[in-house]
Amino acid sequence: MSNAPPSPTAVPPDADYQASMRALESAIGHFKGCNEAELRELADDMSQLGRMAEKLQSGRVDIAVFGEISTGKSALINALCGEQRAAVNVRGGWTKDVWHVPWETAGYCVPGFADSQVVLVDTPGLNEVDGAKRGEMARDAAARVDLVLFVADSDLNDTEYRALVELAASNKPLILVLNKTDLYRPDQLNDLLTVLNGPRYAGIIRPENIVLAQADPREVEYVIEAADGSTRSEWRKQLPQVEEVKARIIELLAADGKALIALNAAIFAADKSDRMTALRVRFREEEAARTIWSFAVTKALAVSLNPVGIVDVLGGVAVDAAMVVTLGRIYGISITTNNAQSLAMSIGKSAGLVTLLEAGVSWASSAFKTLTVGFGTVLTAVPQGAAAGFGSFIVGQAARFYFQHGASWGDQSPKAVVTQILENTDKQSVLEQLKAEILKKLSTNRHADETDKGWFGKK
Ligand SMILES: Nc1nc2c(ncn2[C@@H]2O[C@H](COP(=O)(O)OP(=O)(O)OP(=O)(O)O)[C@@H](O)[C@H]2O)c(=O)[nH]1
Ligand SMILES: [Mg+2]
Known part of the structure; x- marks a missing residue:
């Protein structure tokens, strides 16, 4: 008898999942028939379709982290992974490209996929200086992911609000992470939560999807009293607090992660096909x-x-x-x-x-x-x-x-x-x-x- 552990891949992908896979494959097959000039123009779209098919085949979940510069997006990714993966800096606009960071400790696996992976996608700040292109990059990344974390460190300004509305319209699960809560007094935090749960956000974000975090809390001064009564102070690094974020992500994925991935891929394939067909006709x-x-x-x-x-x-x-x-x-x-x-x-x-x-x-x-x-x-x-x-x-x-x-x-x-x-x-x-x-x-x-x-x- 073999000693190999039972394979968790025993659950076959369900009908929706297979249908999405077929939609992607047929889109790829359809555009393979293009002439050389068309193929050159459609190369990016083709490779995006290819990557989406790979994602579906391996059961990968992509979670994008969006937000204004310096709200703590990269710090949140590090805190969730439990180690320094993404570059964090006090200087705004630090993250310049879209980064894919495997989140091995997520503890979620798409049913039926033994090697399924959760990947956190770090993006440049939405309002980056000379960042129209980066904003576009961020939106483009949003079209491909399964779940979006929107990181803010206060009530949302106009740019953030517009971006949040845009993301909400994509019908992907959206979690608003209020980060840097260590910087607020309890009464300030209460006021802020009242605003976030108020009419401005109604219909855009569900109250249960607003979560608090301290991805990289500032150091806290400790006053230490010695046996002889003398005192000295010491600044100590605080541990990140991102459990609420993680719990909400896992809840959402466990509820309908697999259906989400399938739906997302199907929408992506349909959108790409429409775009490519229109281009090709033109x-x-x-x-x-x-x-x-x-x-x-x-x-x-x-x-x-x-x-x-x-x-x-x-x-x-x-x-x-x-x-x-x-x-x-x-x-x-x-x-x-x-x-x-x-x-x-x-x-x-x-x-x-x-x-x-x-x-x-x-x-x-x-x-x-x-x-x-x-x-x-x-x-x-x-x-x-x-x-x-x-x-x-x-x-x-x-x-x-x-x-x-x-x-x-x-x-x-x-x-x-x-x-x-x-x-x-x-x-x-x-x-x-x-x-x-x-x-x-x-x-x-x-x-x-x-x-x-x-x-x-x-x-
Ligand atoms: N006090 C406090 N500071 C934080 C927290 N999270 C992040 N920071 C700080 O905020 C600054 C920016 O953090 P980043 O993670 O680089 O922010 P980002 O959103 O990735 O920034 P860009 O990539 O530049 O858009 C750093 O100095 C972090 O130490 C937090 O929970 N509390
Ligand atoms: Mg960053």
């Missing part, structure tokens, strides 16, 4: 808009600078097909050049673009373009190029819709989608912008420059 939309515009300009230039009409038609379709392939890639959908070409053509047909722009305008004017070398090219080319560019712009918008809906037209016909796009597009303004792009290019073209000057010079 990146894609921006990239798609840039892509469509740059292809539309390319098309406009190709048509306006190309003196042979037949090339306009073939080259034009090739540009549109390349745009569709690129758009597909942005939305994570791969499409062959042939299929992209068919898609571009069918969108163009729906919009009446092929007959109107590609075939009609290009073919009809090609003879004119070929015959009239010089200023004739410039005159016809600018509106013609802009019109072709506008065609690509519409094809791009429709293809974007198609990819946004997972390579489908949703419950609409391609014709209806294209009609809607045409209705919602300010054609004149797009044409003007395309013309401006063409003229910009022509003005940097030495040959076109001469033609331009020649013609206008004659006028």
